Amino acid sequence: MDYAVLGKRTPKIDGVAKATGSARFSRDMILPRMLYGWILRSPYAHARILNIDTSRAAALPGVKAVITGRDTAGVKFGVFRETRDQYALPIDIVRYIGDEVAAVAAVDEDAAQEALELINVDYEVLPAVFDPLEAMRLGAPLVHEGVDRNISAHVLIQFGDIEEGFREADHVREDHFETANISHSTMEPYAATASYDPSGYLDVWVPNQGPFMRRRALSNTLKLPLDNVRIHKVHIGGAFGGRSEMMSCEFCASLLSMKTGRPVQIAYTREETFTCTRQKHPFIVDIKTGMKWDGTLTARQYRVIADGGAYLNTGPITISDSFAIALASYRFAHVRYEASRIYTNKGVRGAMKGQGSQQLRFAEDSQLDMMANDLGLDPIEIRLKNAVEPNEMLLNKSRVTSCGLKETIRESAAAMKWEKPSQKTTRDGRGKGAGISAMISGFSMGIRTSSSSFIKFNEDGQITLLSGTVDNGQGNETMVAIIAAEELGIPVEDIRVVNADTTLTPQDPGSYSMAATFVSGNAARLAAADAKRQLLEIAAEKLEANPADLDIRDKRIFVKGSPGKGIGLKDVVWAGLASGRPVLGKGHYQPDLAFMDTVHGKIEGQVTGAYTFGATVAEVEVDRETGRVDVTKVAAAHDCGRAINRMAVEGQIDGSVVIGQGQVFSEEMRWDGGQCLNASYTSYGLATALETPQVLPIIVESDDPNGPFGAKEAAETINIAIVPSLANAVFHAVGVRIQSLPISPEKVLGALESCKAL
Amino acid sequence: MKRALKLTVNDEDYEVLADTHRTLLEVLRDSLGLTGSKEGCGFGACGACTVLLDGKANLACLTLAFSAQGKQITTIEGLAVNGKLHPIQDAAVRYGAIQCGFCTPGWIMSAKALLDEKPKPTELEVKTAISGNLCRCTGYVKIIESIIAASEGK
Ligand code: FES
Numbered sequence: 001m002d003y004a005v006l007g008k009r010t011p012k013i014d015g016v017a018k019a020t021g022s023a024r025f026s027r028d029m030i031l032p033r034m035l036y037g038w039i040l041r042s043p044y045a046h047a048r049i050l051n052i053d054t055s056r057a058a059a060l061p062g063v064k065a066v067i068t069g070r071d072t073a074g075v076k077f078g079v080f081r082e083t084r085d086q087y088a089l090p091i092d093i094v095r096y097i098g099d100e101v102a103a104v105a106a107v108d109e110d111a112a113q114e115a116l117e118l119i120n121v122d123y124e125v126l127p128a129v130f131d132p133l134e135a136m137r138l139g140a141p142l143v144h145e146g147v148d149r150n151i152s153a154h155v156l157i158q159f160g161d162i163e164e165g166f167r168e169a170d171h172v173r174e175d176h177f178e179t180a181n182i183s184h185s186t187m188e189p190y191a192a193t194a195s196y197d198p199s200g201y202l203d204v205w206v207p208n209q210g211p212f213m214r215r216r217a218l219s220n221t222l223k224l225p226l227d228n229v230r231i232h233k234v235h236i237g238g239a240f241g242g243r244s245e246m247m248s249c250e251f252c253a254s255l256l257s258m259k260t261g262r263p264v265q266i267a268y269t270r271e272e273t274f275t276c277t278r279q280k281h282p283f284i285v286d287i288k289t290g291m292k293w294d295g296t297l298t299a300r301q302y303r304v305i306a307d308g309g310a311y312l313n314t315g316p317i318t319i320s321d322s323f324a325i326a327l328a329s330y331r332f333a334h335v336r337y338e339a340s341r342i343y344t345n346k347g348v349r350g351a352m353k354g355q356g357s358q359q360l361r362f363a364e365d366s367q368l369d370m371m372a373n374d375l376g377l378d379p380i381e382i383r384l385k386n387a388v389e390p391n392e393m394l395l396n397k398s399r400v401t402s403c404g405l406k407e408t409i410r411e412s413a414a415a416m417k418w419e420k421p422s423q424k425t426t427r428d429g430r431g432k433g434a435g436i437s438a439m440i441s442g443f444s445m446g447i448r449t450s451s452s453s454f455i456k457f458n459e460d461g462q463i464t465l466l467s468g469t470v471d472n473g474q475g476n477e478t479m480v481a482i483i484a485a486e487e488l489g490i491p492v493e494d495i496r497v498v499n500a501d502t503t504l505t506p507q508d509p510g511s512y513s514m515a516a517t518f519v520s521g522n523a524a525r526l527a528a529a530d531a532k533r534q535l536l537e538i539a540a541e542k543l544e545a546n547p548a549d550l551d552i553r554d555k556r557i558f559v560k561g562s563p564g565k566g567i568g569l570k571d572v573v574w575a576g577l578a579s580g581r582p583v584l585g586k587g588h589y590q591p592d593l594a595f596m597d598t599v600h601g602k603i604e605g606q607v608t609g610a611y612t613f614g615a616t617v618a619e620v621e622v623d624r625e626t627g628r629v630d631v632t633k634v635a636a637a638h639d640c641g642r643a644i645n646r647m648a649v650e651g652q653i654d655g656s657v658v659i660g661q662g663q664v665f666s667e668e669m670r671w672d673g674g675q676c677l678n679a680s681y682t683s684y685g686l687a688t689a690l691e692t693p694q695v696l697p698i699i700v701e702s703d704d705p706n707g708p709f710g711a712k713e714a715a716e717t718i719n720i721a722i723v724p725s726l727a728n729a730v731f732h733a734v735g736v737r738i739q740s741l742p743i744s745p746e747k748v749l750g751a752l753e754s755c756k757a758l
Numbered sequence: 759m760k761r762a763l764k765l766t767v768n769d770e771d772y773e774v775l776a777d778t779h780r781t782l783l784e785v786l787r788d789s790l791g792l793t794g795s796k797e798g799c800g801f802g803a804c805g806a807c808t809v810l811l812d813g814k815a816n817l818a819c820l821t822l823a824f825s826a827q828g829k830q831i832t833t834i835e836g837l838a839v840n841g842k843l844h845p846i847q848d849a850a851v852r853y854g855a856i857q858c859g860f861c862t863p864g865w866i867m868s869a870k871a872l873l874d875e876k877p878k879p880t881e882l883e884v885k886t887a888i889s890g891n892l893c894r895c896t897g898y899v900k901i902i903e904s905i906i907a908a909s910e911g912k
């Protein structure tokens with residue numbers, strides 16, 4: 001198919017604003033008479049608040065309001081009714097160092113910060129627990145009263161007969177893996193600006209991944225009618241799953257604004273952004289897999305423990321979703337999955353790029369490599385042998401529609417000129433090797449929801465496209481514009497996108513779970529198709545032709561086959577206006593899915609509209625003297641269905657590789673009890689430009705039957721795949737297998753030492 | 759204590775009252791409304807606040823506003839001339855070097871300081887020049903490509 005706009009390299013429509021500094025982020029919303037807010041946080045990992053005396057703070061000149069949990073409606077928030085266990089401003093108990101205690105608004109930051117020091121809090125310190133395994137012991141301190149052994153969520157999912165599966169195997173391995181507590185580290189620190197109008201309307205600018213979800217949470221907790229809360233479109237400095245949930249920040253800014261009648265801005269410090277927003281769950285995974293001599297997988301059993309920190313909220317999705325999706329990578333007949341998410345008195349863990357998929361895939365794909373090695377099988381062959389195929393029905397009765405898994409494996413291997421793994425040595429004596437991993441991602445829509453879109457043709461033939469989709473940087477605004485442009489035969493420049501504003505734009509699920517392209521993109525396409533139908537009808541009258549014989553290209557409507565016979569788009573729009581038929585397109589898309597009950601681990605039925613696939617082959621060099629690993633080259637092949645914008649897909653691939661590199665080799669939030677030791681960029685370990693490897697992005701187009709123009713998603717899969725391939729590459733370079741992330745120089749050296757000792 | 763502060767930013771003179779302990783970043787953003795420079799950390803670790811002082815890249819979050827008096831300050835808002843993007847900005851847009859855009863003003867300023875001093879840098883020089891500018895979205899790949907493209911007039 002020959003597309004006019006789609007599949008090209010389209011610059012982002014918000015690129016110029018971002019390149020010139022005119023794009024406004026939440027903290028750039030500086031409003032007249034705005035007050036500055038700060039939050040007082042708990043110095044204890046677990047304590048009861050006995051009394052808060054705010055009188056001295058309130059009396060400080062410049063301070064306009066002080067609020068505590070007692071000033072709130074006392075409503076807990078969270079995505080599912082059953083998982084609401086957190087107050088935006090705790091009332092009686094604080095559960096981690098950094099938990100919110102009070103908030104102030106003052107005329108400047110200095111006064112607000114000074115006021116925090118004048119708030120007197122009496123705490124009764126309670127016993128705390130930090131390690132998930134300790135937290136699960138009987139008699140351990142309870143983070144939430146009444147929650148047995150601190151198990152905040154537990155699922156057990158089985159298909160087939162696991163014992164039978166292991167009996168069928170010729171080779172069975174059991175291994176233990178651990179992943180790290182990762183920070184999303186969005187470059188934009190968390191911030192919110194809120195402005196309450198005495199007529200009852202609240203305007204909020206806050207980083208989010210779904211303005212409609214956020215509006216609901218704010219409306220519930222503030223007890224304001226839904227429609228009185230407006231989440232505005234604002235530029236968002238990254239999300240990666242970490243901005244799915246409401247934070248105390250916008251709640252306190254809103255409540256302080258309601259109290260003072262003035263706009264209030266609260267900007268978290270980098271340290272607060274690290275510790276008091278959300279983090280990635282670290283997993284402990286015990287995995288047992290059975291295999292035939294020829295590499296055919298027979299059975300797999302998982303035991304997973306996820307350290308969830310102080311609250312639950314989206315936690316069940318993390319443990320359930322990652323397994324539901326696992327079923328679509330390699331084929332099994334027998335599988336048993338048991339996972340527990342545990343409360344501890346530490347910062348809260350939530351979604352990050354593929355929920356818990358990255359953690360599980362690290363264990364699965366590292367072990368697959370180990371088993372291939374045990375049996376002398378080629379790592380590529382073993383993956384190809386077990387990979388799922390298009391149209392395959394999975395164990396949970398979810399069908400894989402389009403599937404380019406095998407192509408991604410073959411193409412990434414070919415790009416790296418893959419040979420049988422062997423340890424090589426570079427000229428300066430470093431170990432060199434390559435590892436592969438092949439991955440799956442999918443979006444399970446635990447919360448079933450849909451997207452709608454409107455298209456309005458303006459008098460000059462240009463259009464306004466209204467979409468609820470939010471852009472966190474991945475390019476969703478440009479994505480819907482390209483889709484509409486392609487459908488309508490007009491250039492992207494003629495489209496103005498108005499998006500992610502709860503008052504202006506129609507409902508949308510948000511840009512998590514990879515739903516943006518598939519759901520919002522489909523809605524935009526349908527809106528464009530509706531507008532096109534209207535245009536063709538009007539044009540047909542003018543051209544005395546049948547609408548079915550017409551098409552649009554380059555802003556002209558013409559009779560197919562005789563392009564000379566046509567009419568300008570603008571004239572058609574005018575004709576519509578003159579005859580009482582303004583061209584207004586409307587589109588709505590809801591994937592036809594089974595409800596996936598992540599809280600109880602019910603994952604049967606069609607859990608996702610599409611599965612996406614990817615494979616990466618990574619080449620590393622390991623310094624045997626220092627244990628340092630350099631990533632030199634990565635080929636990453638992604639089956640995204642169809643690239644709406646090649647440049648954007650490549651950007652997602654590049655970013656996923658480098659984020660993954662940091663996650664594998666250096667990133668980790670380290671804790672001493674309940675105290676995070678490295679909540680700063682100087683000590684956390686993000687990769688810099690100097691570590692960036694050569695990335696070979698490969699786009700595989702499997703043309704999904706349900707995606708808009710065949711598109712699926714482009715953000716998550718490679719970030720999941722890269723992790724085990726790097727771990728596998730280290731093994732193939734120097735023969736040591738590190739089973740806990742991060743693969744730090746100390747661990748590599750330690751493993752090399754113990755190899756020598758053998 | 760507040761004192762009169764005179765700054766020259768993007769060839770315009772400003773005079774404001776400011777506390778002596780204010781950083782240049784605070785004054786640019788809060789007093790002058792130049793919010794293009796970002797605060798990613800406030801501690802000199804991310805580069806989002808990079809501005810030029812007499813043509814050299816500086817971290818505005820670590821620079822006292824009063825120490826910038828008498829210097830030519832250039833911020834991201836000062837790069838485009840009469841609505842025409844600076845070649846680095848233009849390449850950033852065309853090469854897909856911008857995702858969320860929060861780090862963008864910072865690295866563009868670092869790149870400008872580099873190209874003004876060294877119009878044809880090597881890839882390693884580009885990487886080194888922006889190694890203090892963290893980016894969580896792009897993996898730096900297209901940032902590096904775009905700076906090299908700008909240096910080659912592509
Ligand atoms: S804000 Fe200045 S270096 Fe991060």
Ligand code: FES
Pocket residue numbers: 187237238473855856857858859860861862892893894895896
């Ligand atoms: S583009 Fe988002 S941090 Fe660089």
